[in-house]
Amino acid sequence: MSLHSLRAVRPSFPVAAIALLALLALTGGASAHGVDTSDAGYIAEITGWNLLPYVYLGAKHMITGYDHILFLLGVIFFLYRMEHIGTYVSLFAIGHSTTMVLGVYFNWAISSYFIDAIIGLSVAYKALDNIGAFQRWLGFQPNTKAATLIFGLFHGLGLATKVLEYNMAEDGLLPNLIAFNVGVEIGQLLALATILIAMGFWRRTRSFWKYAYSANVAMMCAGFVLFGYQLVGLIVVP
Template structure:
């Protein structure tokens, strides 16, 4: 049994969990104050640029793809959940590659074949992916159902949904067919570059946190916070679907 310093263990618990509480508060305010951020929307300036340009613009679309991934809070939450308990780079590479394959496949094919899905529904599913992974990290499925779902398959499947989320938005922006394929490929390369940048930042932060004595003590709280953010995403998107 752990003993707490001082005479007020409750105050110690609050203080030791303060970074996680601040993170959850930040995510909550972000989701409430920036609805476009979790609807896979592109910034207004970028949206206008996408709609106006024609021809092959590889550098511009690579930049837009990287920017989307680095600022895509739902993507980052899911990636955080995926790598939360992964320590070996080989395992991290496998899961991130599965997510990238799924994300790239549906994003490219969805835009090319004009397959759109209601953005509110797809983003609610993406919120569900965050909840799913947080519960997985908490060992909920083994306790509830007595077995562990295939985490690799789940990562690939949710990657497919994440890609459809982006393709649905790109279709709405009516990109010029002139140079569409190379521009989409460049955008996807940018997405993967952005994913690597975001993943590197997450891994750096996680590596420092894992070296502290409080990592396992606070891992439960962190995943509950992640699950709460996922439910908030789901609720916001379903509300938007029914009132839009």
């Protein structure tokens, strides 16, 4: 699962695609999980159980969350067997589902800049883990499953801070939250399927091992810049 001896030589199409996704995460950092005005207006007007609309909103929220997708890409980058992919994706899903529902239900008012900064660090962490940095620096491999679960908890808090912006009605809050979470999982599965198809084609080419290092460096840079961007927002924005 880790990369020890690869070196980047020159850009390739897969690396360029990952770099583009990283660029979208950076340029859309403030709005990747923002609440669309029309969506916010719709949510403010409805009450009671509205399961299908919340499923749609949850799926939309995840698919447009570039930082979540980058982390998911990092998690499965060197996973080949479906049972391993299922284990790690399930741990991530358990983490973000738990804190997303609890954070909204109990109105945990945590700074979105703080949470998004940690999410940026999670992307950088996973990229560094993929290139074997921690083994070289620390002399041991951190528990990747525990890290995936822990960062999943923070990703869920990130979702919760944005969902709270919807000002959901108390009437039907819990079932609507569950529906939103179902939508998030659907969006995650769609994103995962797209990533796995693209990775499957790339892994069959000689360029995969040649440029995998560059791809993870691009993700690492995106994570650190996103962390810095959110940290500035935490300090500057009142």
